[in-house]
Amino acid sequence: MTDAGFVIAAYGVILGGIALYAALLARRLGSARDESGRTDDSDSPR
Amino acid sequence: MKTRILGFVALAAVIGAAVNGLFVVPADLNQGDAQRIMYVHVASAWLAYASFGVTALAGLAYLIRRDMRLDALALAGAEVGVMFTAFAIWGGMMWGRPVWGVYWQWEDPRLTTTALLLALYVGYLLLRRLTDDPARRAARAAVVGLIAAVDIPIVHFSVIWWRGLHQGPTIGDPSKILNPSAPLQFVLALLAMLAAFTLVWVYLLIRRYQLARVEWQLEEDARRGRVAAARQVAVPSGVEEPAG
């Protein structure tokens, strides 16, 4: 693998990983918020 | 939503810094293109340490004030931190192979310290996952996070002394980029990447914190639901409830 290959591997995984994690968080946050919005027990403090 | 704006700004900053580091800045004379990896590697490492600082301090604050929001912050720091630590190690390996000829170098104190950092905080996350009671989980995690944070400086000094008499590789020395006599363009490229990554870091911390808060609420709701259901089952049978 040429040097460029290692550079691409480094940037690819790191930047791609950040993007993946951000997307994952957004999805989990969305579904968790939906789930908690549906709960209607009124005595849980917010 | 301010956080969303932050997200887009961070995205733009990262793209800009990456383009700069990959295409605008020239390659290093000795290390060639591989040196470009240092920008993301060093930035990842600094944010990894910053994340674990957040985890340790938030945990300590939790032990003092018992506010579950602090525990959520500690969790966010640990998860984001594990990610950046993994990136730092990956970057270090991708840099090491072309420059040193090997993926791993025991004599590089930062690589070994970072590997231990990863081990410490993966342990932290596993501990959390294996503890069900939220208060217990928060307390245990806080203690572990604190001890891990205290261990890191010890590790740092011990591995530097460890290398001591073996002179580290001087040509392929990753700390060259932090040398004050490094070319200005390189320093600026590193600072740009660091700034961009910091914006990303703040954004991810906020989102992970929010997620932790919502998930905790859900946990609480479920727990309260179970308690209420259990109480409903016990009472109608006419059994006298014992006092207390």
Added chain:
Amino acid sequence: MNDLRRGLSVATAIARKDALSELRGRQAAGSTIFFAAIVLLLFGFALGPDSRRLAEAAPGLLWLAIVFGGLLTMARLHQLEADDGAFEQLALYPVDRRAIYAGKALAGAAAMLVLGGLLLPVVAILYAIPVGAAWLPLLAAVVLGAIGFAAIGTAYAGLTVRMRAREVMLPLLMLPIVAPLLLAAVKATVAALGGDPLGELGSWLQLLVAFDVIMLVVGAGTYGFLLED
């Protein structure tokens, strides 16, 4: 002053109780020491049969055996309280948590010291290491290593012994923490055995002391939070 005296008496009472249960404890302590010796034997099969290579590796292997045996030791020292529900009782008792920690850590350090001390002759025989000549610095290294391991082991054993997957959680949490201890202890052992040609023995022992002090302070400070569980 009264508090200090009360704390000390609590600590010694706990340490003595642990020491007694170790001595009476149905060969559990002995089994652990034997396990560590078997580990040393197995290292011979893994890395041998070249005796020069084994002699070079001996300090590292010794301390790895101490660490593995130590994990079992620390877990055992807390298992009794966990099984009896004594931790919850201790938490209610109005005594300084640090005294409880001190007692447990003292017992742990003593157990580790016995383990390390008994493994020295095993290593001397199996790997042809002249431990006799350098016994004083070696002893210092073992004592300091024992204290450090027990300092962090007491806190983490107290934490993990009531957990799910406790068998793996204690090693998982402890091994990264003790990496610098391991490193320093091995380096000190190498220096001691080789007559300290580079004069680094003192530095490594100092690192061990620093580790011990820091972990004792942090362990004592946080133990209360682990009991209140």
